[in-house]
Amino acid sequence: AQSVTQLDSHVSVSEGTPVLLRCNYSSSYSPSLFWYVQHPNKGLQLLLKYTSAATLVKGINGFEAEFKKSETSFHLTKPSAHMSDAAEYFCVVSVLSGGSYIPTFGRGTSLIVHP
Amino acid sequence: GAGVSQSPSNKVTEKGKDVELRCDPISGHTALYWYRQSLGQGLEFLIYFQGNSAPDKSGLPSDRFSAERTGGSVSTLTIQRTQQEDSAVYLCASSPPGLAGSTDTQYFGPGTRLTVL
Numbered sequence: 001a002q003s004v005t006q007l008d009s010h011v012s013v014s015e016g017t018p019v020l021l022r023c024n025y026s027s028s029y030s031p032s033l034f035w036y037v038q039h040p041n042k043g044l045q046l047l048l049k050y051t052s053a054a055t056l057v058k059g060i061n062g063f064e065a066e067f068k069k070s071e072t073s074f075h076l077t078k079p080s081a082h083m084s085d086a087a088e089y090f091c092v093v094s095v096l097s098g099g100s101y102i103p104t105f106g107r108g109t110s111l112i113v114h115p
Numbered sequence: 116g117a118g119v120s121q122s123p124s125n126k127v128t129e130k131g132k133d134v135e136l137r138c139d140p141i142s143g144h145t146a147l148y149w150y151r152q153s154l155g156q157g158l159e160f161l162i163y164f165q166g167n168s169a170p171d172k173s174g175l176p177s178d179r180f181s182a183e184r185t186g187g188s189v190s191t192l193t194i195q196r197t198q199q200e201d202s203a204v205y206l207c208a209s210s211p212p213g214l215a216g217s218t219d220t221q222y223f224g225p226g227t228r229l230t231v232l
Contacts, residue, residue: 036221043119043206043224044223045223090157090158101163101219102163102173103160103221104160105150105160
């Protein structure tokens, strides 16, 4: 079985300050991990993904995430927030089970960026 | 190129009626997923199609929900005898073929907002 926990339902930052969105997962096997972003009234878009290569993954728009197996974490970070980063962010774990790859989504973290 | 499209974008129906939601995946994508997103919730997996294999229906919440995929392309999600708790945004996603399916990026459609009165 697999599960993913996004530790914060809302994160509020000021423009220009760092962003940290936390994600912990549980999986019986080596997982693939993803972060997706959903802007208001827009579809979900892939930010980045980890697939057992480098543990530090760089994504679009300056975001990056580090896979830490010992901590079962895959936190999303960005050095400096921009107003356009305000959106809903989803952490996703995907593991082969019964011949299918069924992604499990976290409940989402709403990022609020203040001017 | 064209992305994943879904229709209708909005659907309002009365309790007890049947509804059909359509998904057109990206051409050549072999995997297709349906999800449900309720207000303030994450995405709930419903059903997964991969090529010509039998679909994984493990996420369907009741036997009122069914889906089919014709010719390995277009998919229709059908909800029979709709209930108010079925109100949600229904999202479709497709992925390209690959040996390591779990690493494939999902490309999402804009969703269908279903409101059951």
